[in-house]
Amino acid sequence: MGVSLKDVALRAGVSLRTASKVVNGSPHLRPATRERVLRAVDELGYRPNLTARHLRSGRTGLITMAVPDVARPYFAELAGAVIETAARYGRTVLLDHTGGSYERELTVCNGARSHLADGLILSPVRLAEEDLRARADQAPLVLLGGGEYRVPYDHIAIDDVAAARTAVRHLASLGRRRIAFVGASDDRARREADLRLRGWREELAAAGTVPSTALVAATDGRGRQDGLAAMTRLLARQRSRGRPVPDAVFACNDQLALGAMRALAQHGLRVPEDVAVVGFDDTEEGRYAAVSLTTIAPDTSAIARLAVTRLVERISWDGASPPPAPVRITPGHTLVVRESTTGRSGTGRAPPRPAAPAFEPAAPAHAFAGCQSRQPPVARGTV
Amino acid sequence: MGVSLKDVALRAGVSLRTASKVVNGSPHLRPATRERVLRAVDELGYRPNLTARHLRSGRTGLITMAVPDVARPYFAELAGAVIETAARYGRTVLLDHTGGSYERELTVCNGARSHLADGLILSPVRLAEEDLRARADQAPLVLLGGGEYRVPYDHIAIDDVAAARTAVRHLASLGRRRIAFVGASDDRARREADLRLRGWREELAAAGTVPSTALVAATDGRGRQDGLAAMTRLLARQRSRGRPVPDAVFACNDQLALGAMRALAQHGLRVPEDVAVVGFDDTEEGRYAAVSLTTIAPDTSAIARLAVTRLVERISWDGASPPPAPVRITPGHTLVVRESTTGRSGTGRAPPRPAAPAFEPAAPAHAFAGCQSRQPPVARGTV
DNA sequence: GTGAAAGCGCTAACAG
DNA sequence: CTGTTAGCGCTTTCAC
Numbered sequence: 153m154g155v156s157l158k159d160v161a162l163r164a165g166v167s168l169r170t171a172s173k174v175v176n177g178s179p180h181l182r183p184a185t186r187e188r189v190l191r192a193v194d195e196l197g198y199r200p201n202l203t204a205r206h207l208r209s210g211r212t213g214l215i216t217m218a219v220p221d222v223a224r225p226y227f228a229e230l231a232g233a234v235i236e237t238a239a240r241y242g243r244t245v246l247l248d249h250t251g252g253s254y255e256r257e258l259t260v261c262n263g264a265r266s267h268l269a270d271g272l273i274l275s276p277v278r279l280a281e282e283d284l285r286a287r288a289d290q291a292p293l294v295l296l297g298g299g300e301y302r303v304p305y306d307h308i309a310i311d312d313v314a315a316a317r318t319a320v321r322h323l324a325s326l327g328r329r330r331i332a333f334v335g336a337s338d339d340r341a342r343r344e345a346d347l348r349l350r351g352w353r354e355e356l357a358a359a360g361t362v363p364s365t366a367l368v369a370a371t372d373g374r375g376r377q378d379g380l381a382a383m384t385r386l387l388a389r390q391r392s393r394g395r396p397v398p399d400a401v402f403a404c405n406d407q408l409a410l411g412a413m414r415a416l417a418q419h420g421l422r423v424p425e426d427v428a429v430v431g432f433d434d435t436e437e438g439r440y441a442a443v444s445l446t447t448i449a450p451d452t453s454a455i456a457r458l459a460v461t462r463l464v465e466r467i468s469w470d471g472a473s474p475p476p477a478p479v480r481i482t483p484g485h486t487l488v489v490r491e492s493t494t495g496r497s498g499t500g501r502a503p504p505r506p507a508a509p510a511f512e513p514a515a516p517a518h519a520f521a522g523c524q525s526r527q528p529p530v531a532r533g534t535v
Numbered sequence: 536m537g538v539s540l541k542d543v544a545l546r547a548g549v550s551l552r553t554a555s556k557v558v559n560g561s562p563h564l565r566p567a568t569r570e571r572v573l574r575a576v577d578e579l580g581y582r583p584n585l586t587a588r589h590l591r592s593g594r595t596g597l598i599t600m601a602v603p604d605v606a607r608p609y610f611a612e613l614a615g616a617v618i619e620t621a622a623r624y625g626r627t628v629l630l631d632h633t634g635g636s637y638e639r640e641l642t643v644c645n646g647a648r649s650h651l652a653d654g655l656i657l658s659p660v661r662l663a664e665e666d667l668r669a670r671a672d673q674a675p676l677v678l679l680g681g682g683e684y685r686v687p688y689d690h691i692a693i694d695d696v697a698a699a700r701t702a703v704r705h706l707a708s709l710g711r712r713r714i715a716f717v718g719a720s721d722d723r724a725r726r727e728a729d730l731r732l733r734g735w736r737e738e739l740a741a742a743g744t745v746p747s748t749a750l751v752a753a754t755d756g757r758g759r760q761d762g763l764a765a766m767t768r769l770l771a772r773q774r775s776r777g778r779p780v781p782d783a784v785f786a787c788n789d790q791l792a793l794g795a796m797r798a799l800a801q802h803g804l805r806v807p808e809d810v811a812v813v814g815f816d817d818t819e820e821g822r823y824a825a826v827s828l829t830t831i832a833p834d835t836s837a838i839a840r841l842a843v844t845r846l847v848e849r850i851s852w853d854g855a856s857p858p859p860a861p862v863r864i865t866p867g868h869t870l871v872v873r874e875s876t877t878g879r880s881g882t883g884r885a886p887p888r889p890a891a892p893a894f895e896p897a898a899p900a901h902a903f904a905g906c907q908s909r910q911p912p913v914a915r916g917t918v
Numbered sequence: 919g920t921g922a923a924a925g926c927g928c929t930a931a932c933a934g
Numbered sequence: 935c936t937g938t939t940a941g942c943g944c945t946t947t948c949a950c
Contacts, residue, residue, distance in 0.1 A: 154593075154650070156927055167937045172929060180935060197671060199649035203595060204927035207586045207942050214629070222605060223615035225820075232606035235632050244648065246597070247630045249618050265627065266582035267537070267943095288580060376823040414823050437608075440759040440797050442825035539943055550921045555945060563919065587943035590926050650927090 155196045164192040175200060215243050215463060216269040218260045220252040220277055224374060225407060225435040226452075227275065230296075233456030234273065241464050243270075252277040252374075254341070263289030271463040278341045292466035294459050299347045304478045306462045310450045310485045312344060316351025317358075318487050319402050319430045319448055324359050326493060328400035328428055331356065334382050334412050335404025336370040345404050348432065352402055366390065367398055371408065379403060379411025387419055399427055406431035406438040406447055413443065413492070429492040444490035451483040458483065538579045547575040558583060598626050598846060599652040601643040603635040603660055607757060608790060608818040609835075610658065613679075616839030617656065624847050626653075635660040635757075637724070646672030654846040661724045675849035677842050681726045687861045689845045693833045693868045695727060699734025700741075701870050702785050702813045702831055707742050709876060711783035711811055714739065717765050717795050718787025719753040728787050731815065735785055749773065750781055754791065762786060762794025770802055782810055789814035789821040789830055796826065796875070812875040827873035834866040841866065 161171035166189060173181060174189040175198075192198070206212040217234055219227040235245045246269055250256040257279045260272070271292040276284075284303040287293070295307040323331050333352045337345040349368070356363040366389070369382035383401070390397050401416075403409035409431030413423055421427050423443050431438055431447040438445030458481055465476060544554035549568060556564055557572040558581075575581070589595040600617055602610040618628045629652055633639040640662045643655070654675040659667075667686040670676070678690040706714050716735045720728040732751070739746040749772070752765035766784070773780050784799075786792035792814030796806055804810050806826050814821055814830040821828030841864055848859060 154927085157929095158927080168927095169929085169938080170936060173936090176929085182935070185936085199646055199672070201590075201650040201927050202648065203586060203590045203650055204942090205929075207584075207590050207927080207944090208929050210942075212586060221615055222618065223612045223819075225608065225611070228608070228611035229606045231630070232604055232632070235605065235630060239632070244629055244631070244651075247614070247618060247628055249615070249622070263582060265585070267584040267586055268627075289582070376819060380823070410823055413825070417825060436606075436759060437820050440763070440793055442796070442800060537943090540945095541943080551944085552922080552946085553920060556920090559945085565919065568919080584943050587926090588945075590928090590942090591944050591946085593926075 154201065155198050156201070157198070159196055160189060160192045160198050163196060164189040211270050211467070212268060213243055214246050214269040215271050215273060215460070216246045216248055216260070216265050217273045218248040218250050218257070219275045220250055220374075222247060222249070225437055226405060226433040229435060230275075230452055230456060233453050234460060237457050237460040241460060243460070243464065250275075250277070252342070254278040258283055261287055261289070261293070263291060266291075270467045273459050273463060277343065292463055294463045294466075296455065296459055298343045306466070306478050306481075308455055308458050308462070308481045308483060310455075310483055312347035313351040313354065315432070315448045315450070315485045316348040316402070317355040318485075319432070320352050320355035321359075322446070322487055322489070322493065323400040323402060323428055323430060324355070326400075326428055329361065330367065330396060330398040331400040331402060332367040332369065332386060332398035333402055333404075334369045334371070334379055334386070335374065335408040336368050338370045338372060348402075348404050366393075366395065371404075374405055374408060376407045376411035376414070379408035380415045381411075382408070383412035383415035384418070387415065387421075397421065397427070401427060401429045403429065403431050406433045406435045406445060409445055409447070409492075410438065410441060413441070413445075424491065424493050424495050431492075434486075434488055439490070441492075443492050446490045446493040447488055449486045449488045451485065454483045537584065538581050539584070540581070542579055543572060543575045543581050546579060547572045594653050594850070595651060596626055597629050597652040598654050598656060598843070599629045599631055599643070599648050600656045601631040601633050601640070602658045603633055603757075605630060605632070608820055609788065609816040612818060613658075613835055613839060616836050617843060620840050620843040624843060626843070626847065633658075633660070635725070637661040641666055644670055644672070644676070646674060649674075653850045656842050656846060660726065675846055677846045677849075679838060679842055682730045689849070689861050689864075691838055691841050691845070691864045691866065693838075693866055695730035696734040696737065698815070698831045698833075698868045699731040699785070700738040701868075702815070703735050703738035704742075705829070705870055705872070705876065706783040706785060706811055706813060707738070709783075709811055712744065713750065713779060713781040714783040714785060715750040715752065715769060715781035716785055716787075717752045717754070717762055717769070718757065718791040719751050721753045721755060731785075731787050749776075749778065754787075757788055757791065759790045759794035759797070762791035763798045764794075765791070766795035766798035767801070770798065780804065780810070784810060784812045786812065786814050789816045789818045789828060792828055792830070792875075793821065793824060796824070796828075807874065807876050807878050814875075817869075817871055822873070824875075826875050829873045829876040830871055832869045832871045834868065837866045 157171050158168055161168045166185060170185060171189050174186050215238055217231060219231060222228050222231050231247060238245050248260055250260055257276055261274055266289060273294050273296060275296045276298050281301055281303060284301060293305045295301060295305055297309045299309060299312055301307055320331060333349055335345055336349050340346055353363045369386045371378035371382045387397055401412050403412055409429050413429055416423055416427050423429050431445045434447045434449030438447050469475060540554050541551055544551045549572060553568060554572050557569050598621055600614060602614060605611050605614050614630060621628050631643055633643055640659055644657055649672060656677050656679060658679045659681050664684050664686060667684060676688045678684060678688055680692045682692060682695055684690055703714060716732055718728055719732050723729055736746045752769040754761035754765045770780055784795050786795055792812050796812055799806055799810050806812050814828045817830045817832030821830050852858060
């Protein structure tokens with residue numbers, strides 16, 4: 153079936169070794185020999201068998217990336233950036249879904265693709281510290297997001313609590329007092345949601361308000377439909393109790409925010425006049441919404457770049473020198489102010505601004521330079 | 536470093552063969568033996584080396600999926616569906632970007648990942664028929680979208696021309712007469728854009744209108760920004776010439792449509808009162824837009840399912856029986872009518888409807904049953 | 919039921 | 935500079 157290097161060597165009248173060298177572009181070969189082998193390769197339509205090469209070298213050039221669901225805009229954009237970066241390092245990305253399920257996260261982290269990929273980039277949602285500690289796979293792992301983990305793995309995550317506080321502070325600074333939170337986790341097992349909720353709570357407390365649980369709406373999922381449903385429920389609940397409706401919403405991500413905005417419109421509430429809305433992630437969708445969405449913009453491209461860089465560094469560790477120490481990197485985030493909080497101010501109907509260039513952590517000068525600096529989150533208004 | 540089956544066998548005091556059998560769950564083994572091996576596996580923390588297994592079996596269990604860019608919502612949703620389906624068949628998806636570039640499409644189709652993946656699912660944008668004919672890789676290939684290709688490969692694509700005509704007909708039926716097209720291909724090399732443009736042209740001609748090139752806006756990319764820019768240009772051009780502004784827009788995809796809507800708002804034009812808008816793809820984003828987007832909904836989940844099914848069938852072909860004939864499958868599409876063409880009619884502020892259940896082509900009864908029926912595209916209003 | 923041996927396609931030691 | 939020889943870790947004929 154497949155034509156192997158042996159066939160090529162035979163045809164070219166050289167040894168296997170020589171053919172191998174030609175194919176791998178080794179120098180020190182008589183041009184005539186090289187020529188002959190190359191011709192044989194062409195005539196036979198030889199294609200190197202990567203699997204065999206990998207078995208020999210112990211490396212596959214593959215990286216597994218595991219996210220809850222690529223169909224979710226944030227992860228689609230993140231995965232896209234990771235794929236591009238990985239390609240620049242000659243790596244291919246194997247994309248896995250965890251569905252945000254604890255079991256599937258555990259499976260992936262314990263090497264579902266054992267020996268297939270050289271390393272793993274994981275966006276854990278529910279995985280706990282002890283699960284990672286008990287990890288039964290030795291392939292390099294880089295964690296993305298999800299707050300604090302005291303584990304011996306590289307971990308790249310913005311400061312969710314601080315970011316949430318920035319968002320809430322922005323709303324408070326606009327004079328909003330009844331700031332709702334959309335997208336809490338039902339069972340509190342969703343780490344990220346929990347951190348952002350904590351930020352909401354802390355900032356309100358700091359402002360002297362008592363955070364009311366009546367203003368917290370939990371959701372099952374993370375999609376637009378979930379945001380719409382949660383907001384609808386929250387409004388109904390408040391009204392049925394004769395309580396005033398919130399005058400601001402901080403949503404756990406952009407899609408929840410957009411869904412919530414849909415619900416607000418259905419109830420005749422205007423954004424931002426009646427209710428100001430802030431999202432999280434700065435997905436492109438929010439930038440072009442009819443009322444463009446104010447949001448927290450994590451430095452996604454830095455996250456992707458750092459994830460790949462760290463992983464590749466670990467994969468290509470020579471095994472001799474002291475192993476690279478696990479790092480905790482906190483990329484910057486930015487508050488991007490758009491119409492959903494300040495309306496069509498100033499420039500009137502200007503196109504939605506692209507996100508302000510997000511904070512750039514000190515980047516490795518070249519491929520394998522480390523980036524161990526811990527950067528404080530930076531919040532910056534963009535008007 | 537890694538612990539191999541040999542180590543396990545040694546530890547359990549059995550032969551390699553036996554250990555292999557246990558690991559692969561073969562029957563006919565003395566329970567005691569099995570027990571002993573399993574214990575050794577546990578104690579040593581053995582993980583099978585998939586690369587080696589693959590080298591031996593000639594199969595890797597991997598499927599490459601190549602799309603222009605997963606960050607684009609349609610491809611994110613499609614890739615998500617493919618990943619889920621593939622997982623059900625025990626396959627893993629290796630995701631590649633082509634960037635919609637001709638060269639990269641060519642590279643991928645000619646087996647950039649030779650022998651690494653068992654098969655390829657490709658969404659070609661610019662690849663021509665002759666490129667596919669001259670394909671230098673024998674791994675099974677399933678094509679997705681992009682109109683007609685007279686090539687010996689499975690090809691799953693809705694009828695773009697008919698779908699576009701349906702969209703335009705809908706606009707015409709609402710009394711719109713100056714129907715613009717947003718998202719034409721600059722160099723006509725983008726097959727899909729060209730087909731949809733043709734549909735626009737044909738339907739207008741059928742309605743007795745002369746399609747005016749002044750109403751066609753080409754774009755470089757396929758994103759929201761491109762739609763916004765194109766629409767802005769088109770409006771400026773029309774106005775500068777003292778020509779009336781269009782009263783409807785058919786965009787080549789949802790993101791272009793959403794960008795165009797942003798531009799219309801900036802020019803003080805209301806949707807749908809002044810300008811009705813129809814998109815293409817039925818990405819979730821359009822369903823929750825402030826003015827929800829009327830669109831053409833391809834049966835994405837059927838496309839994903841069929842793609843994986845066909846590919847797996849070909850991969851597991853025994854080599855003996857007559858090879859499965861290449862099929863051309865035309866999944867259904869649906870016109871989903873939402874607010875961007877008919878406003879908040881009837882139900883007032885009802886939530887945007889989920890897409891109507893799209894037409895379902897006769898599906899394989901079980902995993903490997905063929906689905907060779909050629910289904911006519913079905914357009915169905917959903918009010 | 920279990921063991922020995924061959925080999926998937928390739929690369930890395932060694933010789934020559 | 936090139937050829938010969940071992941394996942990488944696994945499955946799979948074959949014997950026993």
